[in-house]
Amino acid sequence: MSAIVIYSSKSNNTKKVAEAVAEQLGCESKPVKEAGDISGYDTVAVGFWYQAGQPDPASQEFLATLAGKKVFLFGTHGAAVGTPPAENGMLKAKELAKDADIIGTFSCPGEVGEKVLKMAAAKDPQPPWLAAAPDAKGHPDAADIAAVKAAVKAAL
Ligand SMILES: Cc1cc2nc3c(=O)[nH]c(=O)nc-3n(C[C@H](O)[C@H](O)[C@H](O)COP(=O)(O)O)c2cc1C
Numbered sequence: 001m002s003a004i005v006i007y008s009s010k011s012n013n014t015k016k017v018a019e020a021v022a023e024q025l026g027c028e029s030k031p032v033k034e035a036g037d038i039s040g041y042d043t044v045a046v047g048f049w050y051q052a053g054q055p056d057p058a059s060q061e062f063l064a065t066l067a068g069k070k071v072f073l074f075g076t077h078g079a080a081v082g083t084p085p086a087e088n089g090m091l092k093a094k095e096l097a098k099d100a101d102i103i104g105t106f107s108c109p110g111e112v113g114e115k116v117l118k119m120a121a122a123k124d125p126q127p128p129w130l131a132a133a134p135d136a137k138g139h140p141d142a143a144d145i146a147a148v149k150a151a152v153k154a155a156l
Helices: 013-025 057-063 084-096 114-121 130-136 142-155
Strands: 003-007 029-031 043-051 070-077 101-109
Touching (some): 003 013, 013 029, 013 043, 013 070, 013 142, 043 057, 070 084, 070 142, 084 101, 101 142, 114 130
Parallel strands (some): 003 029, 003 043, 043 070
């Protein structure tokens, strides 16, 4: 198996998870903007952060290029795990990578900065993920990192 982790991360939450995935896979991790030619890899783990209920735009573009690859998807979000705002973003990622073989998925909360919380709170209506966002403080934590490693192990 030749694997690589490609991730997008604005405030490092997804980067932390990406590094754990890479450690578990025994491979390198790269930001999506530096992904380059991935034709030599059969397995690609793709990490994204949630924006407007979806994978961030750079990840969306990348997810559409993975036809024929084994793909492990992971994301971080302000939303609570298992709630519609978290689930729907992962569904969107799966839809974008529909020509890939999705071998597993994982998502966990990622701390949302104060400025972003304030901006989101000023919106009318407030976004559906905002209510749970204060609980994302301190995430990804050690338990999230252990959980993503277990999810990768199970996917292989
Ligand atoms: C502009 C912006 C939009 C966001 N939109 C959402 C969203 O729609 N749903 C959600 O659950 N979290 C949302 N968040 C929270 C981030 O997805 C979350 O904090 C994530 O862990 C950030 O990852 P990063 O540190 O890798 O950039 C948003 C954050 C920002 C900055």
